[in-house]
Amino acid sequence: MLVALRRLNRTGHVGLAILLAMVLMGLVIPMISPYSAISSAGEQFEPPGPRHLFGTDSLGRDVFVRTFAAAQLDLALALAGVTIPLLIGTIIGAMLGSTKAPLVSLLWQVVIDAINAFPFIVLLIGVLGIVGTGLQGLLIALLLTGWARYARVARTRALTLRDVEFVQATEVLGYSRARVLLGHFLPNIYSETLAYGLSDFVLVIITVAGLSYLGLGVRPPTPEWGAMMADGRLFLQRAWWITVFPGLALSVTAIGVALVAESVTSRAKGEE
Amino acid sequence: MAEALLEASEVTVTFGDRLAAFDAVRAATIEVAAGDAIGIVGESGSGKTTLARVLVGLQAPRVGEVRLEGKHVFGAGRKARFPRGERWKVQMIFQDPYSSLNPRMRAWQGVAEAIQVWRGASAQEARMQAFRLLASVGISSEQAEHFPRSLSGGQLQRVSVARALAPNPRVLIADEPTSSIDQSAQAQLLTLLRQLQQERGLTIVFISHDLALIRYLTSRVYVMQKGQIVESGDTLRVFDRPEHPYTQLLIASIPGRTQSPPLGYEKR
Amino acid sequence: MTLTRQRVPGNQDAGAAVENSVLLQVQDLKVSFQKSGGRLLPVIDAATLTVHRDEAVGLVGESGSGKTMLCRALLGTLGRHGAVATGGSILCGGRNLVGAPESTWRHIRGREIGYVPQSSLAGLNPVLTIGAQLAESISCVRRMAGRDLQREALQLLDMVRIPRAKQILGERPHQLSGGMRQRVMIATALAQRPKVLVADEPTTALDVTTQREILTLLVKLRRELGMSLILVSHDLAVIEEVCDSMVVMYAGLAVEAGAVELLTRVPRHPYTRALRASRVDTAVRGRPLETITGEPAAVGAWPAGCRFAPRCSLADDSCRQGLQPQLRPVGRQQSACIFADRMEAQ
Numbered sequence: 001m002l003v004a005l006r007r008l009n010r011t012g013h014v015g016l017a018i019l020l021a022m023v024l025m026g027l028v029i030p031m032i033s034p035y036s037a038i039s040s041a042g043e044q045f046e047p048p049g050p051r052h053l054f055g056t057d058s059l060g061r062d063v064f065v066r067t068f069a070a071a072q073l074d075l076a077l078a079l080a081g082v083t084i085p086l087l088i089g090t091i092i093g094a095m096l097g098s099t100k101a102p103l104v105s106l107l108w109q110v111v112i113d114a115i116n117a118f119p120f121i122v123l124l125i126g127v128l129g130i131v132g133t134g135l136q137g138l139l140i141a142l143l144l145t146g147w148a149r150y151a152r153v154a155r156t157r158a159l160t161l162r163d164v165e166f167v168q169a170t171e172v173l174g175y176s177r178a179r180v181l182l183g184h185f186l187p188n189i190y191s192e193t194l195a196y197g198l199s200d201f202v203l204v205i206i207t208v209a210g211l212s213y214l215g216l217g218v219r220p221p222t223p224e225w226g227a228m229m230a231d232g233r234l235f236l237q238r239a240w241w242i243t244v245f246p247g248l249a250l251s252v253t254a255i256g257v258a259l260v261a262e263s264v265t266s267r268a269k270g271e272e
Numbered sequence: 273m274a275e276a277l278l279e280a281s282e283v284t285v286t287f288g289d290r291l292a293a294f295d296a297v298r299a300a301t302i303e304v305a306a307g308d309a310i311g312i313v314g315e316s317g318s319g320k321t322t323l324a325r326v327l328v329g330l331q332a333p334r335v336g337e338v339r340l341e342g343k344h345v346f347g348a349g350r351k352a353r354f355p356r357g358e359r360w361k362v363q364m365i366f367q368d369p370y371s372s373l374n375p376r377m378r379a380w381q382g383v384a385e386a387i388q389v390w391r392g393a394s395a396q397e398a399r400m401q402a403f404r405l406l407a408s409v410g411i412s413s414e415q416a417e418h419f420p421r422s423l424s425g426g427q428l429q430r431v432s433v434a435r436a437l438a439p440n441p442r443v444l445i446a447d448e449p450t451s452s453i454d455q456s457a458q459a460q461l462l463t464l465l466r467q468l469q470q471e472r473g474l475t476i477v478f479i480s481h482d483l484a485l486i487r488y489l490t491s492r493v494y495v496m497q498k499g500q501i502v503e504s505g506d507t508l509r510v511f512d513r514p515e516h517p518y519t520q521l522l523i524a525s526i527p528g529r530t531q532s533p534p535l536g537y538e539k540r
Numbered sequence: 541m542t543l544t545r546q547r548v549p550g551n552q553d554a555g556a557a558v559e560n561s562v563l564l565q566v567q568d569l570k571v572s573f574q575k576s577g578g579r580l581l582p583v584i585d586a587a588t589l590t591v592h593r594d595e596a597v598g599l600v601g602e603s604g605s606g607k608t609m610l611c612r613a614l615l616g617t618l619g620r621h622g623a624v625a626t627g628g629s630i631l632c633g634g635r636n637l638v639g640a641p642e643s644t645w646r647h648i649r650g651r652e653i654g655y656v657p658q659s660s661l662a663g664l665n666p667v668l669t670i671g672a673q674l675a676e677s678i679s680c681v682r683r684m685a686g687r688d689l690q691r692e693a694l695q696l697l698d699m700v701r702i703p704r705a706k707q708i709l710g711e712r713p714h715q716l717s718g719g720m721r722q723r724v725m726i727a728t729a730l731a732q733r734p735k736v737l738v739a740d741e742p743t744t745a746l747d748v749t750t751q752r753e754i755l756t757l758l759v760k761l762r763r764e765l766g767m768s769l770i771l772v773s774h775d776l777a778v779i780e781e782v783c784d785s786m787v788v789m790y791a792g793l794a795v796e797a798g799a800v801e802l803l804t805r806v807p808r809h810p811y812t813r814a815l816r817a818s819r820v821d822t823a824v825r826g827r828p829l830e831t832i833t834g835e836p837a838a839v840g841a842w843p844a845g846c847r848f849a850p851r852c853s854l855a856d857d858s859c860r861q862g863l864q865p866q867l868r869p870v871g872r873q874q875s876a877c878i879f880a881d882r883m884e885a886q
Contacts, residue, residue: 165366166374166382169432172328173386173439174359183385187376315747316718424603424835454602455774456832459818463829481748484777484821488829508825525752526821527777 009266015259019075022253026071035062037069038221045239055241057231061221063241067249070223075253077135078205081142086197088143089150093193094185096151097158098177109155115148121207125216133216138208149200150193157189191264198261202254209250225250275342276303277475278327278362278443283336285322296322297333298499304443304477309469311478311486311507313522314496321367323496324447324479328364329354360390360439367448369428373420379431380406380416386438405434409464426457433464443475444468450485462489483526487511495519563632563735563768564591564614564653570627571609571618573839580626583609583839585792587628588867588874589770591736596762596769598779598786598800600815602836605789607772611740614770615655616645650680654734658741660721664713670697670724671709677731696727699764700757719750723757730761736768743778755782777821780804788812791837791847793864798873808875808883810852846877854879 035041040060041052048055054063093112096105115123127141161167161184170180209226211217218224220231225246232242285297297319304310314320325331327338329345332352337344340361346354366372373382384402387393393401406416409430420428429449436444446465450458466489468474480486486493486507493510495503495518503516514520569587572580584606591597601607612618613625616637630637632652637644649655657663665673674693678684684692690709697705700723713721722742729737739758743751759782762769773779779786780800787797788811796809807813816822817830834851837843846864849855859878870880877883 165368165371168330169364169366169372169435171330172359172362172364173389173435174356175385175389179385179389183377184374188374315749426835454836455776455815456602456818456836458820459829459831462820463831466828482820483748484823488820488823488825521749525749527751527755527775527781 009263011259011266012263015256015261015263018252018256019260022071022249022256023075026068026075029068030065030072033062033065035065037061037066037223041065045235047239048241054245055239057228057239057242058235059221063228063245066223066228067225067245070225070228070246071249071253073135073218073223074205074208074225074250077138077142077208078201080139081146081204081208082197082201084143085146086150086193086200089147090154090186090190090193092147093151093154093156094158094181094189097155098162098181098185105155108151112148112151112155115145116152120145120203121210124207124211128211128216133219135218135222138211138217142204142208146200146204150196153193153196154189157192158185161185161188195261195265198257198264201257201261205250205254205257276339277306277341278302278304278477279339280323280327281337281339283323283326283333283338285319285326285331286334295499297326299336300496300499300501302327302494302501304475305492306442306475307469307473308492309466309476309478309490311480311490311493312496313480313483313486313493315481315522317498318496319499320479320496321447324364324445324477327477328362328445329359330364361442362445363436363439363441363443364445364447365429365432365436365449367451369425369432369452370420372432373428373435375420378417378419379411379423383416383431383435383438386435390439402434402438405437406431409434409437410460424457425453426460429453429457429461430464433461433468437468441474443477445477445479447479448481449478450480450482465489483511483522495522561593562590563593564589564770565631566590566610566614566628567631568628569610569613569625569630569638571606571613571623572626573623580624581840582626582842583623583792584613585842585864586794586866587613587787587789587792588794588797589787591768591770593735594762594766594768595785596771596783598783599770599772599789600774600776600779600786601789602774604791604836604838606792606839607789608740610789611655611738611770611772614653614738615649616640616642650677650729650732650734652735654729654732654737656722656725656729656737656739656742658744660718660725660745661713663725664721664728666713669710669712670716673724674709674728674731677728681732692731696731697724699730699761700724700727702727717750718746719753722746722750722754726754726757726761730765730767733765734767736770738770738772740772741774742771744773744775751778758782776815776819788815791842792839793847793876794867794874795848795876796873797867802873806873806884808870808873808880809848809877810854810879810883811848813883814851814853848877 030037041062042056042060044056044058044060046052046056052062052064054067057063096108099105123145124141127144128137131137131140167184170184208217209229212224212226213230218227220227228246229243232239235242280300280302283297283300284295286293286295288294300323312320312323322331326333333348335348337347337351339345340358345358380399380402383405384398387401388395388398403413403416407413411427411430411434415423415427450461465476469476478486478490490507493504493507494501495516497518503510503514503519510519511523514523566587566589569584570582571584572582575581587606587610589597599607599610609623612621613630618624625638628638632648637648671693674696675689678689678692693709694705697708702708702720702723716724743754746754755778758769761767771779771783783800785799786803787794788809789795790811796803796807796812803812807816814830814832818832823829832851837847843850845860845862846855849859852859865876865878867874867876
């Protein structure tokens with residue numbers, strides 16, 4: 001996968017730069033800022049100025065430091081919410097597509113199709129209803145539902161690979177199932193699911209933000225882009241900066257991820 | 273005749289379900305003697321590739337069995353499991369060179385893997401042996417570092433041969449190995465296979481629709497039509513005095529020759 | 541079993557071309573791929589080919605030889621494949637077709653120069669009936685309707701010896717066998733009565749018995765219609781059986797040309813000789829095949845000097861360092877080898 005990173009073209013580099021900048025600022029700014037991200041730091045509704053670069057919100061909290069503290073949370077959540085389901089889903093899908101036991105495969109296929117039948121956000125809300133809202137709930141919901149999408153892609157790809165000559169050769173060569181799965185199936189599957197995953201990154205960030213906007217995500221005073229945008233909703237006329245800046249940060253991050261995803265997929269397509 | 277090294281006995285392969293079943297291969301019996309080069313010829317739909325897949329354990333027959341060195345090794349129903357410990361003895365190269373190798377592995381890696389699995393070598397040892405094995409089939413160390421997409425059809429087939437040779441097999445089944453490659457590459461590959469048979473005593477089963485190829489390389493031939501073996505015997509006899517009308521038709525269809533080429537050959 | 545071939549005077553004879561019977565003359569054609577940034581990647585450097593009336597010319601070459609591109613150049617479809625003719629000429633009916641506009645090509649394609657592709661499945665529209673596709677082709681050259689149209693279509697199917705022609709008219713491509721489909725492709729091409737038919741590996745995808753039928757058909761059609769043929773094949777045996785003369789291509793060049801008999805008996809280019817010696821169908825059992833070392837020169841990676849030199853047993857320094865030799869007359873053949881005169885019969 002490190003090799004994959006090295007092969008990014010200019011688009012990918014720009015995207016990666018944006019993301020790295022966001023991560024860095026997310027780490028550094030809350031540390032060096034004199035203001036707290038969760039408690040009042042001055043006047044309410046102060047417009048952006050030299051003291052509060054992004055202004056303050058309805059409780060007088062500095063929007064600048066909150067925006068970047070939120071970056072930490074949103075990025076970490078999106079990362080966990082994508083990479084773990086990606087790994088699990090790819091492996092399960094690959095195993096299902098390569099197995100010779102049709103019944104097991106069929107059973108799991110039903111489960112996967114059932115999960116995939118629901119729109120992502122509906123599914124998340126459903127799970128949140130069971131496990132409860134908040135950061136923990138969000139994470140559990142993302143993990144429980146996300147893997148099925150990748151499993152489906154991986155399984156389909158594995159089914160095709162099964163009939164290709166080099167996989168048949170592994171059977172003639174008497175290789176163990178583990179070796180065939182890890183050495184022959186997965187390397188020819190992961191680039192597809194990875195491409196999926198990269199574009200899902202954006203989806204997860206936006207979904208988390210959306211859920212928080214609806215009040216189903218993180219609880220105050222934890223800074224999170226969606227929650228911040230929701231808070232500022234009522235004050236758009238008077239204090240636009242409360243909503244706009246987190247929104248901008250969200251968009252910029254989404255663009256960064258999209259650029260990286262675009263770069264990876266076009267590279268993969270160009271090669272095969 | 274000496275005991276056959278590899279045989280298929282009354283093999284029938286049926287595809288489809290109850291409503292639309294058809295026999296791709298019906299009651300086929302093949303005997304391959306050690307050190308021989310035999311051919312299985314037929315046109316499309318003859319079942320020759322299906323039969324080849326049965327011989328190598330990729331396709332389970334509905335009826336019949338495959339015997340290796342006289343012992344049952346693969347068959348129908350519950351016996352449709354080729355014992356892994358015997359796998360090394362029968363290897364295969366496929367028709368399409370472009371999908372015969374893992375596109376994510378460099379040429380040497382695929383060969384080294386086979387060496388590691390079957391010769392118990394360490395990763396480093398296997399890598400060295402892989403390069404050596406590839407060199408013996410005419411793949412330079414520079415070419416061995418390439419991924420399959422950078423190699424030509426002929427080179428890919430030779431890499432496949434190297435990989436198939438890694439476990440030191442007794443029998444190599446070549447399923448239309450030259451159909452998708454240029455003529456000059458074909459000559460190189462056939463020369464290699466012939467060399468392997470004559471110098472290393474490798475037993476080879478050629479599946480082909482190219483009669484000229486079979487005539488040149490093999491000593492025994494099986495002719496298949498619509499799943500059945502319609503004629504078999506000594507290659508030269510079959511070509512000179514074909515008995516079955518289908519064989520006669522096949523031979524008459526060979527393009528270009530006004531008469532049989534000179535029949536000089538060395539007795540084995 | 542062989543088929544008698546008509547001996548045609550003037551086939552590829554160097555310098556003895558009978559002017560009024562030359563239908564198609566390709567001279568020093570150069571074709572390149574158009575890459576990004578305006579770069580040109582040469583794929584044919586010097587192709588020369590002459591087709592006389594009532595002549596069958598074979599075009600032989602391996603991958604990278606440029607023979608497929610030459611076919612496309614003859615049909616004016618280079619643009620569709622990102623290529624362009626950059627030099628030389630294609631003379632047909634007194635016109636040079638290199639650089640001709642699409643309007644000119646629309647008259648030539650199909651009507652002067654016909655085409656039968658390798659894959660009949662790809663060449664036929666899967667949703668139209670055979671009759672409809674034949675009708676389309678016929679309508680390009682004649683105004684016909686109703687019963688006249690059907691009669692013409694049946695006549696075409698009869699020409700290619702398709703049984704139950706009336707029934708076939710109503711069927712769709714997937715219902716026919718490969719051999720039947722190929723006959724339909726030929727009929728479609730014949731509908732426009734081309735003077736020259738370009739058949740690009742017409743039998744490669746077919747079974748050997750079907751191949752025999754199609755080759756027999758092509759020879760018969762040539763005789764009955766007096767139509768010329770350019771047969772592209774990698775199979776020398778097929779060329780020998782059907783063609784009067786042949787052109788051998790290697791790495792974008794025509795390296796030898798002449799009557800099939802001559803090239804078979806006395807090849808005057810090391811590549812032709814090596815191809816012949818590496819054939820399986822004339823190989824002697826028990827004796828090793830002659831192989832050509834190395835790989836065919838790939839497009840974009842042509843060696844300096846003579847392109848065949850790295851694999852040639854006769855090559856010396858002047859071959860490797862000099863310019864690529866051009867096709868020149870050697871007796872009644874043409875060869876691009878400086879040692880052509882010295883190559884004697886085997």
